[in-house]
Amino acid sequence: MKSTRLCSLFALLFTSGASAESYVIGVENLPFVPHYSIDQQGRYQGFARELFDQFASHSGVQLSYKPLPANRLLAALLEGEVDFKYPDSGNWAQTQKADKDLHYSQAVVAYVDGVLVAPPRQGQALEQLKRLGMVSGWTPWGYQQGIEAGQIQLTYSDDLRKMIRQTLKKDTDGAYFNVVVATHYLDNIRARPGALVFDPKLPHTRGNFHLSTLRHPAVLQRFDRFLLERQAEVAALKDKYRVEANLDSQYLGVEQWKVDFLKRQKAREALQ
Structure with missing residues (x-):
């Protein structure tokens, strides 16, 4: 009886793992730090990797990443080689996307x-x-x-x-x-x-980077809910990688030590 119960448990675990949703995100095979890059072992890393990994953990899906040349990525999505493309935007490659029913997530990062x-x-x-x-x-x-x-x-x-x-x-x-x-x-x-x-x-x-898909709009809706429900975690991740550093301030493109100095200087002047 004990052996039967163990076999049933292993069968349940195997079936659960086998039935987990699995998707492939096509990503750009280039250094675009701090947003993303590919390390020497071919692994996707950076802000985008950590964000999508958090979504996968939150939603119970399995995600893998397929690095491709940037000029090959859209074709891979349209041909079904990958399930999603990142980054993407409805403003990009409009001629190639004509008559294609592409779906886009909410803004991931500005x-x-x-x-x-x-x-x-x-x-x-x-x-x-x-x-x-x-x-x-x-x-x-x-x-x-x-x-x-x-x-x-x-x-x-x-x-x-x-x-x-x-x-x-x-x-x-x-x-x-x-x-x-x-x-x-x-x-x-x-x-x-x-x-x-x-x-x-x-x-x-x-502009904004989005996640796009041709065949899985329901998963995008779940991703949008994740971005909304986990706003604090997403914001912390953006701060960690500084992917939106000073985008809406006069300090855009200024090295951080100088930003800190200028802010301290302005604060002192305000007290005088």
Whole structure:
């Protein structure tokens, strides 16, 4: 009898594990720290990984991550190679998505894309920006008119590291990228904090990253509920990785030690 009960228990556990929902999230195979990156063992990591892992634990689903080249990711979603795509936005790749019934989650994280320049160039007129550094695959929103008119020349690089290097060498007048990611790279990886700074007077784009799917809208609804019900935990995770650092303040793109100094200085002035 005892043996029978043990066999029944093992069978129940096996059946429960086998029937667990399992989904694959297609993710970008590139360094985009602190949002996400792929380590040397091919493992997805960063803010997005921890967020989705928390959702999986909260919802009882199994999630795996499939890193793919950014330009291959949408096709993988549409062809059913992956169940979800991250990051995504309804504003991206609209031609390829035409007539596709894609579903998007609520906003996962906000971002700003803009131009980083050498400090002496900050605040200069747009007309002074003649050479703009770009990472291949990116679209310089807000600069199309100047590009089409031949007033701005684009210089493409394979990755952020090479683009930043070009701008530091003054081969370009500015570098267009995600401001938080570029600033993190300069502060923590290149160890050149403040060497390039975001110029808020130049055209820049604000938006949000979303999770998208073609076939699993019900799971997205559960993910949206998770974002709502666990707002405090999600906010703490954003603070931990600083993925929205100073997005809505005058300090966007400023290294953190300088932000802290300026805030202390302003507080002292208010008391005088």
